[in-house]
Amino acid sequence: MAESPLYEIRDERFGALIVGSAALEELYRGCRWAEGPVWFSDLNVLIWSDIPNERMMRWSPDGGASVFRSPSNYVNGNTRDLQGRLISCEHGGRRVTRTEYDGRITVLADSYQGKRLNSPNDVVVRSDGSIWFTDPTYGIISDYEGHKTESEQGTRNVYRIDPVSGAILAVVTDFIQPNGLAFSPNEKRLFVADSGSAQHEVPSHIRVFDVAEDGTLGNGSYFCSIDNGNPDGFRFDVAGNLWCSAGDGVHCFAPDGKLLGKILVPQTVSNLTFGGPKKNRLFITATQSLYSIYVKANGAQHP
Template sequence: MKNVLIGTFLRRAGAPRILGIMPGLRINDPLLAAVLDFDTPLLLLHEGTTHGEGPVWDAEGNRLIWSDVISRRLMAWHPDGHVHTVLDPTWFINGNALLSDGTMAHCEHGRRCISVSHPGKEALPLITHYQGGRLNAPNDIVAGPHDTLWFTDPVFGITSPREGYIADPELPHRSVYRYHRPSATLTRMADLDQPNGLAFSPDGHTLYVSDTSRAIGGATHAIQAFTVAENGTLSEEHPFYSVEHGIPDGLAVDQRGWIWTTSETGIHILDSSGCPLGFIRLPYTPTNCTFGGSDNRRLFITCNQHLLALDLRD
């Protein structure tokens, strides 16, 4: 299967639909009140996806790129409102990362790999195996320091025929990996029940990883935090935050070091110590989120069928 790079339009240019203000907003700290209030409008940017995921802001292209895992599309939203395909079809791409050289890295459920693509080119596999065993189904990915890629590898994409292809795992673990691009070295950094979303603190000294086996009948539904050494090794793993409803799926960290994590009913906002600053109740179940826009104050939120946004004051 080759990617069809036709840029099919999925939404014409036009203003977003305002879903209304947020009466379900909970603010626990005046610091959050300075950023967000009950009059902040919730914006609907796009609807019609099947399982939206993997949002990443492309500053150079001035666009938001995200995946529709089940419909097998990689899409782009532009500030004038239009949406078009970037890769169509995909191999069930989930998470995405944009690298400084313009390369995009993707987590593929279908080929069970990390692939890379360049503008106007198809995605090609980069990382497929660890110590002779095929990866499970890479889920989320971020760019790290020293030209590295960090990604999670749970089994979700090989347990659901809607999100990939049914298969038995070839590895006895579900892990977080670090890939050093210059040396093409893949290192297994940590094992969790089902590692899912991940993000670094602004200083790069902390890595947050959501562990979400509850999604397939397990027990874990929390974010774990790791200390990151200068050489990239992880230590001092500790529980950071547990959600009551659903799982902490995708997450984003802002310039303050606050963590914005999705859950079944909305977005939890936490400070760097794990203290809840507030909660944004949403009308749709979110899957992931990221910051972007010209001033990096817009929170983009992917849901199964919708792409939402909130503009923060600061």
């Protein structure tokens, strides 16, 4: 496949994952920092966050874009639990919440060992019902995406919420700024981005951990690096390829960590998710805008 202004091909395998004739569609413009896209397949709707504007947005193929929730308490990352309920990370409330079917908000986590969380950022749900989230300090380092204050935790951790007891456990505590996270399709490995290079001289990389049956993590190691900007949100396709946000677009990595290619986006990409009836439409949040593009891959996330 010949190079195009839309794609940067690093490995011939990338050609089997992209649609050469597909267009990058700008579905909405008007955010200050778009983030946290989550697809509701049963409703044919995408929800995403516009953090500095303290609102959540909704997009559907038939209805276009509209405001879903305002004020949002500076919600960042979103996902769904096994019952289809919306799980959100609030910078403003420094907590992880669940939106019930009737619209009520249930707090799932707001502290650890008696101290307030920093500002939960991104969240995923495992098939056992456990909820995993990252807790960097982006929501408390200024008033732009939350409320400026000092960290009570002192560290920036990855946490697991037990599906039965609701107990919160810090499973990794040595990140500079843990950000996006996702499980491999078979859920045997957890991948976590470290975006600390935005403020520190550290690598722009994603780490990977083995996941034991009891939910504990082990064998943490390096998986891949981003060569433009910082790794933020990412998702897997069913073949185990990792699609990650970056400064110049979306980077696609093979299961062995090799960069296959890039989808070039005119704005800095923050996050992405697979959606549409066949989960072959990549929805991309990028600074001011929501984009989409069809690919030949199918997303592995649930529900």
